[in-house]
Amino acid sequence: MDLEGDFTIPKGELFGIIGPDGAGKTTLFRILATLLRPDEGTVTVEGMDIVRDYRTIRTVLGYMPGKFSLYSDLSVRENLEFFASVFGKDVKENAGLIENIYCRLRPFEKRKAGNLSGGMKQKLALCCSLIHSPSVLLLDEPTTGVDPSSRRELWENLAELRDKGMTIIVSTAYMDEADRCGKVAMMKSGKFLLAASPSDIVSGFGKRLASVRSDDMFRLLHDLRSMEGVGKCYTFGDTHHIILKDGTDMTEELVGEQLVSVYGHTGVQVRRIRASLEDCYMNLGEE
Amino acid sequence: MKEFFAFVRKEFLHIFRDRKTLLVLVGLPTVLIVLFGFAISTEIRNVNIGLLSLDDDISVLRLMDKLDRSEYFTYVGRFDSENAVNEAMRRGEIDAALVFPAGFVPAMYGPEGAEVSVLVDATNPNNASMEVMYLSQIIYGYFGEDMQAAAMSAGHSGGGGRITPNLRMLYNPQLKSSYNFVPGIMGLILLLICALMTSVSIVREKETGSMEVLLVSPIKPINIVLAKMIPYFVISCAILVNILLLTIFVLKVPVEGSFFWMILISLIYIILSLGIGMFVSSIVRTQITATLLCGMIFLVPVMMFSGMLYPIESMPVALQWFAQVIPAKWFIEAIRKIMIEGVPVRYVTTEILIMVGLAVLFFTAAVVKFKDRLD
Numbered sequence: 001m002d003l004e005g006d007f008t009i010p011k012g013e014l015f016g017i018i019g020p021d022g023a024g025k026t027t028l029f030r031i032l033a034t035l036l037r038p039d040e041g042t043v044t045v046e047g048m049d050i051v052r053d054y055r056t057i058r059t060v061l062g063y064m065p066g067k068f069s070l071y072s073d074l075s076v077r078e079n080l081e082f083f084a085s086v087f088g089k090d091v092k093e094n095a096g097l098i099e100n101i102y103c104r105l106r107p108f109e110k111r112k113a114g115n116l117s118g119g120m121k122q123k124l125a126l127c128c129s130l131i132h133s134p135s136v137l138l139l140d141e142p143t144t145g146v147d148p149s150s151r152r153e154l155w156e157n158l159a160e161l162r163d164k165g166m167t168i169i170v171s172t173a174y175m176d177e178a179d180r181c182g183k184v185a186m187m188k189s190g191k192f193l194l195a196a197s198p199s200d201i202v203s204g205f206g207k208r209l210a211s212v213r214s215d216d217m218f219r220l221l222h223d224l225r226s227m228e229g230v231g232k233c234y235t236f237g238d239t240h241h242i243i244l245k246d247g248t249d250m251t252e253e254l255v256g257e258q259l260v261s262v263y264g265h266t267g268v269q270v271r272r273i274r275a276s277l278e279d280c281y282m283n284l285g286e287e
Numbered sequence: 288m289k290e291f292f293a294f295v296r297k298e299f300l301h302i303f304r305d306r307k308t309l310l311v312l313v314g315l316p317t318v319l320i321v322l323f324g325f326a327i328s329t330e331i332r333n334v335n336i337g338l339l340s341l342d343d344d345i346s347v348l349r350l351m352d353k354l355d356r357s358e359y360f361t362y363v364g365r366f367d368s369e370n371a372v373n374e375a376m377r378r379g380e381i382d383a384a385l386v387f388p389a390g391f392v393p394a395m396y397g398p399e400g401a402e403v404s405v406l407v408d409a410t411n412p413n414n415a416s417m418e419v420m421y422l423s424q425i426i427y428g429y430f431g432e433d434m435q436a437a438a439m440s441a442g443h444s445g446g447g448g449r450i451t452p453n454l455r456m457l458y459n460p461q462l463k464s465s466y467n468f469v470p471g472i473m474g475l476i477l478l479l480i481c482a483l484m485t486s487v488s489i490v491r492e493k494e495t496g497s498m499e500v501l502l503v504s505p506i507k508p509i510n511i512v513l514a515k516m517i518p519y520f521v522i523s524c525a526i527l528v529n530i531l532l533l534t535i536f537v538l539k540v541p542v543e544g545s546f547f548w549m550i551l552i553s554l555i556y557i558i559l560s561l562g563i564g565m566f567v568s569s570i571v572r573t574q575i576t577a578t579l580l581c582g583m584i585f586l587v588p589v590m591m592f593s594g595m596l597y598p599i600e601s602m603p604v605a606l607q608w609f610a611q612v613i614p615a616k617w618f619i620e621a622i623r624k625i626m627i628e629g630v631p632v633r634y635v636t637t638e639i640l641i642m643v644g645l646a647v648l649f650f651t652a653a654v655v656k657f658k659d660r661l662d
Contacts, residue, residue, distance in 0.1 A: 033503045035661040054660075055505075063503040067496040073304040074297070085293030086504045129500070 003028060003038075005192025007185060009169060014162040016178050017171040018281065019187030025171040026066055028187075029140040032169065033063045045136060059087075062134030064125050066141040066171075072114025076105055076124055079113050080131060087132035097164070098127045101157050119150030126157070137161065137168045143177060155180045175278035186281055193284045198277055205275035207283065208244040210252045211236065214259060215267040223263045227255065234282055241279060290506045294514035301488070302518050312484070312522060316476045316530050323468040324538040331359055331417050337381040338365045339372050341389040350429050351385075359421055376408050383407045383418050385426075395430065396437060469534045470622040473553065474615035475589055476530070477523055478560045483581040485519050485564030490577045499661070508659040512568070516561045523557045543629025549622065552635070555642050556618040562649030563614070569656040589615040617641045 003024050009015045017025050030036040031043055034054035043050045045057050070079045080102075084091045095102070101123050108116065113124060122142055129137065139158075143151045155177065158168055162182070170181065178184045178198055185195040194201060214220045221240055224233045229250030231243035244250050256270040302309060336354060340347050355362035363381050366372045375381045386404040388394075394401035405422050409415035489512060492498040501511055527550075534540045542549060563585060571577045592599065592610040599610045610616055621638035624630050632639075 030499075030661060033499075035499060035502060037660065058503050059505045061503055063500060065496050065499045069495040069497060071297070071301070071497065074300060078297075078300065082293055082297050083500075086290055086501065086506050088290055088505065 002190045003031075003041075003192075004190060005185070005187075005195075007192060007195045009167065009183070011167050012162065012165050013167060014158060014180070014182045015167075015169045016181030016184040017169065017187060018173075018175065018178050018184055018277075019171075020173060022189070023187040024190040025187060026140055029063075029065070029138050029169075029171060032138055033061060033065075034058060060135045062129040062132070062137040064129040064137075064139045064142060066144065070113040070121065070124055070128065073112060075110050075112055076116070077109045079124060080127055083128040084131045089132045091131065094131050094133050097133055097161075098130050100160060101130075102127050104153075119146050119153075122146050122150065122154065126154070130161070135166065137166055139168065139170045141171050141173065143172055143174060151177070175276070175281060178277050184277070186284055188284065194280075201277060201280050202275055205280050205283070207231075207246070207275075209273055209275050209279060210242050210244065210255065211239040211269075211271050211273050212242055212255065212259075213239045213267070213269045214265040216265060219263075220259070220265060223259065223265070224255075227258065230255065232283060236278070241273075241282075243283065291510055291514055294506075294511065295517050298488070298515055298518045302522070308484075312480055313526065313529070315479075316472065316526050317533060319472050319476065320469070320530060320533045320538065323472060324533075331414055331421065333358075334360050334383055334414075334418055335363045335381045336360045336422075337363050337372055337375055337384040338387075339367070339369065339384060340365065340387040340391070342387070342391065344387075344392045346392055346430075346433055347387055350426065353429060354422075354425060357425070372406065376406070381408075382414075383422065385422070395434070466540055466627050467623075469530070469538065469540055470619045470626065471593065473527070473530055473622060474556070474593055474619045475586070476526060477553070477557055477618075478563070478585060478589060478615055480523050480526065481519055481557055481560030482564040482567065482585055483578065485516055485561055486567040486571070486577040486581055487574050488519075489515050489565070489568035490571055490574050494573055502659055502661075509654065509657060512565055512653075512657065516565065519564075520557060520561060523560075524554075527553050527557070540627075542626050544625035545632060548632045548635075549625045552618065552621050552625065552639060552642075555639065555646065556614075559614055559618075559642050559646040559649065562646050562653060566649045566653040566656070569653045569658075585614075588613050592616060593619050614642065614645050617645075 017028065019025055027036065031038055031050065032045060034045075034050045034057050037051050046060055048057050050057060071082070074082065081091055084094065105120060105123055105127070108120065113121065116124065126139070126142065129139075143154060146154070151174075158170065159180065162168055170177075172178070181198065183195065183197050184201065186193045186201075196204070212220065212224060217238075217240070221233060221235065224230055224240060224242055229245050229248040231245045233240055233242045235241075242255070244252075244255075252270045252272050256268050259265040259268045259270075336351075338347070338351050351362045354360040360383075363375075366375060366384070369386070372381070372384045372386070376384065384406040386406060388402065388404075391401050391403065403426060405419055405426075407415045407418050407422075492501065492511075498511075502508055531542075535542060564581070567577055567580050571580060588609075591597065592602075592606065592613045593616040594610070599607055599616070602610065617638045621635040621642075624635050624638075625632070
C-alpha cells in the first residue's frame with residue numbers, strides 16, 4: 001500500500017480519518033501502532049520514532065484494530081482483567097476512565113464475550129484498549145457493523161475521552177461521523193487529499209451546489225448528466241446533487257425549466273443547498 | 288511476572304472451557320492404548336488346529352490335548368487324509384494342522400529320528416510365522432520330555448539324544464505387541480498435543496486479530512508464546528502419567544529400566560515437541576496451515592518412519608536416512624531401550640543428545656523467525 005501525505009495531529013485532538021474501503025486506513029493505523037514499518041518516510045508518535053522507539057510507544061498506545069475479536073470463551077470481566085494485566089495494570093486503579101462505557105456492560109459481566117451483541121462487543125473492546133490509560137488511542141473503524149444508537153454513544157464516549165486530554169485517531173467510512181471530529185483527513189487510494197476541521201472543509205467548498213428531485217429519479221440522473229452547464233451529478237440520499245459549472249449562466253431555475261420543457265419531467269424540485277462533508281468528499285481530487 | 292501469569296491463567300481458561308478438545312486430548316491416549324493393547328493385537332489367539340495322524344498313538348493325542356488347553360490353540364478335530372486337511376483349511380475351519388507320518392512314535396526313538404509336518408495357512412504371513420514358532424516350541428518341549436522319560440525308564444542314557452533348537456524371545460518372551468506400541472503411542476500423542484495444539488493456539492490469536500493487540504502492549508512477544516506452552520506442558524505431563532499407569536497396570540508391561548530416566552527422556556521429548564509447535568506457529572498464519580503442517584510434516588512421518596509400524600532397518604537406504612531426522616524416532620528408540628530392554632542410561636546417551644540438540648535447534652529457529660511486527 002502506498003500512502004502519500006504529510007500532516008501533524010495535534011495533541012488532545014479527536015482526529016478522523018475518512019475514506020472508502022481500500023483507501024489505506026488500516027495500513028496507516030498499523031504503521032501508527034508500530035506493527036508495520038514504512039519503507040520510506042518517518043512517523044512519530046508522542047515525539048518517538050515508530051521504528052526506533054517502538055517498545056516505548058507500545059506502552060502509551062491504546063489500539064483497537066478493525067478486526068478485533070475479544071476472547072469469546074472468556075467472560076466480559078475476564079477479558080477486561082486479562083488486558084489490564086497484560087499492561088501490568090489493575091482494573092480498579094483505571095476504572096475511572098472507562099466507567100462511563102463499562103457501566104453499560106456491568107449487567108453482563110459474567111456473560112461470555114462471544115454472546116454479546118455487536119455494539120456491546122465494541123464497547124468491551126474499547127474498554128480493553130483503554131484499561132491502561134493510554135495517551136494516544138487508535139481506533140480502526142470502530143463503528144462498522146454497529147447499530148446507530150450504539151454509534152452515537154461511542155462518539156459521545158470519544159468526546160469525553162478527548163476532553164480528558166487523550167489524543168484519539170479514528171477511522172471511519174461513514175461521512176456523517178466526520179462532523180464529530182475536531183479535524184478530519186480525507187483519504188482516497190492511499191492519498192491524503194485534505195486535512196482540516198469539518199467546518200473549514202465545508203466553508204472551503206467553492207462551488208455552486210443544488211439538489212434535484214423529480215417523479216422519475218432514475219431517468220433524471222441520466223438527463224442531468226447530459227445537460228450542459230451541469231458539472232458533476234451524483235445521488236445523495238433520495239435526491240440528486242449537481243454541481244453547476246463555473247463561468248456558465250446556468251442557474252437552479254434554468255435547470256428546473258429545462259427538465260420540464262426539454263426532458264418532460266414532472267414534479268421537478270431544484271434547490272440551492274450548502275455543501276455537506278460528503279459533498280466535499282465527493283468533489284475531492286476533481287480539480 | 289504478573290503479566291506472564293495472567294497469560295498462563297488465560298491459556299488454562301481457554302483449554303478448560305473447550306471441553307470437547309480437552310476430552311479428546313485426554314481420551315485419545317486412553318483409547319489408543321486400550322485399542323492397541325487388546326483389540327489390534329498381533330499376538331495369535333484361538334488358532335484352530337487340525338490333526339492328520341494315521342496311527343492311534345496316545346502320545347500324539349496327548350499333545351493335541353495339551354495344545355487345546357493352551358490359550359493360543361483350539362483343537363478342532365482329526366482328519367483322515369491330506370485332502371481333507373486341505374479342504375478344511377480352504378473352508379477356514381482350521382488355520383494350522385499337524386501331520387504325523389505312519390510309525391512316527393517308534394521312529395522318533397530310533398537313530399534316524401522322525402519328522403512331523405506343520406501346515407499353516409500363510410494368508411497372513413505374520414500370524415503364520417508366529418504360529419509355526421509356537422507350534423514347534425510346544426512340539427519340541429513335549430516330545431523332549433517324552434524322550435527323556437522314555438530314556439530314563441529304559442535305563443540307558445545318552446542314546447537317541449537329539450539337538451533341538453532352543454528359541455528364546457528376549458525382552459518380550461510372550462511376543463506381546465503392546466511392548467512395541469506403547470513407546471510409539473507415547474511418541475505420537477505427546478507430539479500431537481505439544482506441537483499441534485500449541486501451534487494452533489498461537490496461530491488462532493493471529494487469525495482472530497487479538498495478536499495485533501497483544502503485540503501493541505508492553506509484554507515481550509516471546510513471553511506470549513512461552514506462556515502458551517506452559518498449559519500444554521502440564522497437560523502433556525498428565526497424559527504421560529496416564530499412559531504409564533495404563534501401560535503398567537492395564538497392559539501389564541513392566542518398566543524394566545530406570546523410571547527416573549524414562550520420565551526425564553519423556554520430558555525432553557515434550558519440550559522438543561513444544562519447540563516444534565512454536566516453530567510451526569512462527570512461520571504460518573492460519574490455523575488450517577498449522578494443522579496441515581503439523582499433520583503432514585510431523586505426525587504422518589512419525590507413524591511411517593519412527594519404527595512404530597515398520598522397522599526402519601528394512602527400509603531403502605534413502606528412507607533410512609530420512610528416518611534419522613524424525614524426532615519421534617529417537618524418543619521411541621530411547622523409551623524402548625529403557626522401558627522394555629531395561630538398559631542403563633549410558634546406552635541411550637546418543638538418543639538423548641540428539642533430542643536435546645533438536646530441541647535447541649527448533650527453539651532457536653522459532654525465536655529467530657518470531658516477529659513482533661506484522662510485516
